[in-house]
Amino acid sequence: MPISSLSPPRSGLVLVKNPHLDLMEEDILYHLDLGTKTHNLPAMFGDIKFVCVGGSPNRMRAFAQFMHRELGLAGDGEDVADICAGSDRYAMYRAGPVLSISHGMGIPSISIMLHELIKLLHHAKCRDVTIIRIGTSGGLGIKAGSVVITDTAVDSSFQPRFEQVVLGDVVVRSTELDKDLAEELLACSREIPDFPTLIGHTMCTYDFYEGQGRLDGALCSFSSEKKLEYLRRAYDAGVRNIEMESTAFAALCGLCGLKAAVVCVTLLDRLEGDQIRASHEVLWEYQQRPQRLIAALIRKRLGLGPALLPAD
Numbered sequence: 001m002p003i004s005s006l007s008p009p010r011s012g013l014v015l016v017k018n019p020h021l022d023l024m025e026e027d028i029l030y031h032l033d034l035g036t037k038t039h040n041l042p043a044m045f046g047d048i049k050f051v052c053v054g055g056s057p058n059r060m061r062a063f064a065q066f067m068h069r070e071l072g073l074a075g076d077g078e079d080v081a082d083i084c085a086g087s088d089r090y091a092m093y094r095a096g097p098v099l100s101i102s103h104g105m106g107i108p109s110i111s112i113m114l115h116e117l118i119k120l121l122h123h124a125k126c127r128d129v130t131i132i133r134i135g136t137s138g139g140l141g142i143k144a145g146s147v148v149i150t151d152t153a154v155d156s157s158f159q160p161r162f163e164q165v166v167l168g169d170v171v172v173r174s175t176e177l178d179k180d181l182a183e184e185l186l187a188c189s190r191e192i193p194d195f196p197t198l199i200g201h202t203m204c205t206y207d208f209y210e211g212q213g214r215l216d217g218a219l220c221s222f223s224s225e226k227k228l229e230y231l232r233r234a235y236d237a238g239v240r241n242i243e244m245e246s247t248a249f250a251a252l253c254g255l256c257g258l259k260a261a262v263v264c265v266t267l268l269d270r271l272e273g274d275q276i277r278a279s280h281e282v283l284w285e286y287q288q289r290p291q292r293l294i295a296a297l298i299r300k301r302l303g304l305g306p307a308l309l310p311a312d
């Protein structure tokens, strides 16, 4: 039975479920190059309301610059500083109440970042934080460039669970995401012209090649027919896109009381091929789509109206 969570605390505070933390004199967030003794975390982050995470440091920098302009903050935002510059593992930027952080590729990388980010939000006494992963993915039976808002993150057997090995035992955690937030995002997408968006299941795998049924890795032991049979089964189970972090993201955020969403653009239709052939310009524009949607949501929440500038 997966351990379920989704009941955010009434206080709106971020929960950490670790009694050992209270006994520690200092908490060093090693991979973020931040700490409770070296930094005044409530002063630096206490007013953060939106956290956006995505794989690439450049994308998350561009997103912070884009949000800087969308929020009408002073200056052009071009010189946003990397708050984690002392560590070369992750990059973190802020624009007003929005924090933008990279998480690298895959579950181990996002898990480490999330443990430290969640503790950071806890130490900073942040309240009512919404967290969104803005990513890229392979689509299933949908047009490249479509944006998928995840209702449920599933594993490679199409089950809504995240398995974490703890002291040698497998702990199964629920991968529920916030349904109201997903609907709110879908409603925002309807207000953007020519913006193909849908809600569906997202399959999270441990690998980009064999793990996603690709025929073009360095290793492949299955036929093209077997690949298509697997991907069609995924489609029939409700999966509309495939990426590599959503189950861990949903499980960790849910257990810590964060309202979370996953919004990924699709770079190709995996029923049609494996290689990503679109030009850099097209891919860059695709990557901006989740950013534009999140900007619309944040502007709406902050009462700033629907204006949308293209992200750089």
Ligand SMILES: O=P(O)(O)O[C@H]1O[C@H](CO)[C@@H](O)[C@H]1O
Binding pocket: 054, 055, 056, 104, 105, 106, 134, 135, 136, 137, 208, 243, 244, 245
């Ligand atoms: O676009 P991002 O956020 O990096 O995520 C997707 O892209 C990577 C693979 O190319 C994986 O990490 C997958 O989840």
Ligand SMILES: O=c1cc[nH]c(=O)[nH]1
Binding pocket: 136, 137, 138, 139, 208, 212, 242, 243, 244, 267
């Ligand atoms: O096919 C794809 C494209 C982007 N990211 C993935 O994980 N898979």
